[in-house]
Amino acid sequence: MAIKAKSAKSPLTPEQELARRxxxxxxxxxxxxxxxxxxxxxxxxQMGADxxxxxxxxxxxxxxxxxxxxxxxDKHLVRTYxxxxxxxxxVNGEIGMDEPIDAASWCLDLAPLGTPAxxxxxxxxxxxxxxxxxxxxxxxxxxxxxxxxAGARLSDFTxxxxxxxxxxxxxxxxxxxxxxxxxxxxxxxxxxxxxxAYEMNGKPLEDRHGAPLRLVMPVKxxxxxxxxxxxxxxxxxxxxxxxxxxxxxxxxGL
Amino acid sequence: xxxLEEKHKLATRWFHWINFPILSVMIFSGLLIYWAYDxxxxxxxxxxxxxxxxxxFYDLTGAAQQLALGMALHFVFAWIxxxxxxxxxxxxxxxxxxxxxxxxxxxxxxxxxxxxxxxxFPVPLPPQGRYNAAQRITxxxxxLMGGLSLLTGLAVYxxxxxxxxxxxxxxxxxxxWEHFWLTMGYVGFFLIHIAQVARAGWANxxxxxxxxxxxxxxxxxxxxxxx
Numbered sequence: 001m002a003i004k005a006k007s008a009k010s011p012l013t014p015e016q017e018l019a020r021r022x023x024x025x026x027x028x029x030x031x032x033x034x035x036x037x038x039x040x041x042x043x044x045x046q047m048g049a050d051x052x053x054x055x056x057x058x059x060x061x062x063x064x065x066x067x068x069x070x071x072x073x074d075k076h077l078v079r080t081y082x083x084x085x086x087x088x089x090x091v092n093g094e095i096g097m098d099e100p101i102d103a104a105s106w107c108l109d110l111a112p113l114g115t116p117a118x119x120x121x122x123x124x125x126x127x128x129x130x131x132x133x134x135x136x137x138x139x140x141x142x143x144x145x146x147x148x149x150a151g152a153r154l155s156d157f158t159x160x161x162x163x164x165x166x167x168x169x170x171x172x173x174x175x176x177x178x179x180x181x182x183x184x185x186x187x188x189x190x191x192x193x194x195x196x197a198y199e200m201n202g203k204p205l206e207d208r209h210g211a212p213l214r215l216v217m218p219v220k221x222x223x224x225x226x227x228x229x230x231x232x233x234x235x236x237x238x239x240x241x242x243x244x245x246x247x248x249x250x251x252x253g254l
Numbered sequence: 255x256x257x258l259e260e261k262h263k264l265a266t267r268w269f270h271w272i273n274f275p276i277l278s279v280m281i282f283s284g285l286l287i288y289w290a291y292d293x294x295x296x297x298x299x300x301x302x303x304x305x306x307x308x309x310x311f312y313d314l315t316g317a318a319q320q321l322a323l324g325m326a327l328h329f330v331f332a333w334i335x336x337x338x339x340x341x342x343x344x345x346x347x348x349x350x351x352x353x354x355x356x357x358x359x360x361x362x363x364x365x366x367x368x369x370x371x372x373x374x375f376p377v378p379l380p381p382q383g384r385y386n387a388a389q390r391i392t393x394x395x396x397x398l399m400g401g402l403s404l405l406t407g408l409a410v411y412x413x414x415x416x417x418x419x420x421x422x423x424x425x426x427x428x429x430x431w432e433h434f435w436l437t438m439g440y441v442g443f444f445l446i447h448i449a450q451v452a453r454a455g456w457a458n459x460x461x462x463x464x465x466x467x468x469x470x471x472x473x474x475x476x477x478x479x480x481x
Contacts, residue, residue, distance in 0.1 A: 015256070025464035059329070067412065077417075078417065079421070138426070142290055249326070
C-alpha cells in the first residue's frame with residue numbers, strides 16, 4: 001500500500017506534497033498581498049491637494065459612460081410627492097452668495113452656442129410656461145428633503161432663448177461673482193424635470209436658497225443645483241465644475 | 255496512513271481571497287460616505303444606546319471629511335466586488351459546488367446543535383460534509399447578502415434611473431438603511447469568522463490557502479475496499 005501510494009502520481013509523500021502546495025500557495029498569497037499594497041500605494045501617491053487620484057477619476061468617467069448609454073432616459077422621471085410630504089430643507093452651501101443680491105438689478109447673461117450673447121430679465125424667464133414639482137431633493141452628503149419648486153423648464157428656456165443650443169454637449173452655469181460654477185451634460189439639462197426655479201415651497205425663492213433664479217435638477221445631486229445663477233452658457237467643452245474640482249464625480253447623476 | 259484531501263477548490267480560494275481586500279475597501283469607503291450623513295443608531299424614542307458612529311470611532315479610522323474620496327473608491331471597487339461575486343455565484347452553480355454549500359432541510363436543526371457545541375454544551379456534533387450546517391447557513395447567507403448589497407447600493411446610487419429598484423426596496427431612505435445594516439452584518443460575520451478560524455487551527459487556515467489537508471485513513475478499510 002505504502003509503495004502504491006508513493007508511486008501512483010508523485011514521488012513525494014503526502015506530507016511533502018502538502019508542504020510543496022502550501023509553500024507555493026502562500027507565496028502566491030504573499031505576492032498578491034504585496035501587489036495589492038503596491039496598488040494602494042500607487043493610487044495614494046496620485047492624491048492631489050483637493051482632487052481624487054486620476055486612476056479613480058478615470059473609472060468614474062467609465063461609470064458615466066455606462067450610465068449615459070445604458071441607464072439614462074429622459075423618460076425616467078423621478079418620483080413626485082403630495083404637498084403634505086414637503087419637509088424643511090436646510091441651507092447647505094452659500095458659496096458665491098456672500099453679498100446680498102439686488103434682485104431689481106439682476107439680469108441673466110446668456111451665451112448660446114454659435115449665436116451672440118444676450119441678457120435676460122426675470123420677467124423673460126417667467127414668461128415661459130410655469131412648471132411645478134414636488135421632488136425629493138438629494139444632497140451628495142446622503143440626506144434628502146422633499147421640496148416643492150416652481151419655475152421654467154430648462155428645455156423650454158433653451159428652445160425659446162437659445163434655439164439650436166440643444167446640440168451643445170454641456171450647459172455651464174455660474175454665480176454672478178463666478179465663485180460657484182457647474183457643468184451639466186445636455187441630456188440631464190433637457191430632462192423634463194430640470195427647472196430654472198424662482199419659487200420654492202409655495203413662496204418666491206429666498207435669497208439663501210438662490211434667489212432670484214436657481215437650477216433644480218432632481219436627476220442630479222444638490223451640488224449641481226446651482227443657486228443664484230448669473231450666467232448660462234452652452235458649450236461643447238466640458239465646463240469647469242466647483243465640486244468636481246474638489247474630488248466629486250463630475251456627472252453626479254442620480 | 256495519511257493521504258492528501260482536497261478541501262477547497264482553486265476557484266473558490268481565489269474568489270475568497272480577492273473578495274477579502276475588496277470588501278474591506280468597500281466597507282471602509284462606505285464609512286467615509288456614511289460619515290457625511292450618519293443618522294443611524296440603536297435606541298428608542300429619545301434614548302440612544304449607541305450612535306453609529308461616535309466621534310472617537312471617526313477619529314480612530316480617520317473617516318472625517320473624506321466624502322469625495324469615499325464615493326470615488328466605492329464606485330470604482332464596486333465593479334470588482336460585483337464581478338468577483340457574480341463570477342463566484344456562476345461558478346458555484348455551474349460546477350455543482352453549491353450542493354456542498356446550500357442549506358438543506360436538516361441544516362437549521364443541526365446548526366443549532368453546532369452552535370450549542372461551539373459554546374460549550376455537551377451536545378454531539380452532527381455528521382457533516384465539507385461544511386457543517388452552521389457554515390452552510392452562514393456562508394449561503396453571506397452570498398445572499400452580497401447580492402442584496404449590490405441591489406441596495408444600486409438603488410441608492412441611481413434612484414432616478416433605477417426608480418423601480420429603489421421603490422421595490424422601500425424607497426431611497428430605506429435602501430440606504432438596508433445597505434448600512436447589511437454592512438454591519440459583514441462586520442459581525444467577519445468577527446465571528448476570524449474567531450472560528452482561529453479556533454479551527456492552522457491546518458484549516460492552510461487549506462483555505464493551498465486547498466489541501468492531510469486525512470488519516472484506515473489501512474484495513476482501504477485494503478478491504480481495494481480488494
